[in-house]
Amino acid sequence: MADSGEQATQHVTRVREILPRSASIIEAFRDTTSRDHPGQLVLDTANELAAQHGQQWQAEDVSRASGASAEAIAESKRLIDDLNARRVALVERIDEWVSAQVHSRADASLHTETLGSVVDPWRSRGSVRTA
Secondary structure (H helix, E strand, C coil): CCCHHHHHHHHHHHHHHHCCCHHHHHHHCCCCCCCCCCCHHHHHHHHHHHHHHHHHHHHHHHHHCCCCCHHHHHHHHHHHHHHHHHHHHHHHHHHHHHHHHCCCCCCCCCCCCCHHHHHCCCCCCCCCCCC
């Protein structure tokens, strides 16, 4: 039977095999050509989040354009609301996948954000504006 230190090492190794590395997630903001990673759902969803981010910036630009009609502003604000709802669903997709794949250890440290909220480029300070 493995001791707790060995079990912790095995757990960390398994988690590292399942979750994509941060560099892969950042690359996925622009492209998701890889299809063989165990955490491909996270990479694909990161790519979708980046696309959402670009669409949201475009809608924000429309809503702030000088001379924009009230109708155009209202339409862009409705689109922003729809995009935010979709973004939340994408973040939840990542979080649900992580919850199903990675089982927390009782002695694990607590984190203030989920992986989905960290991946979400709309909230990330390091995000690149794509529009």
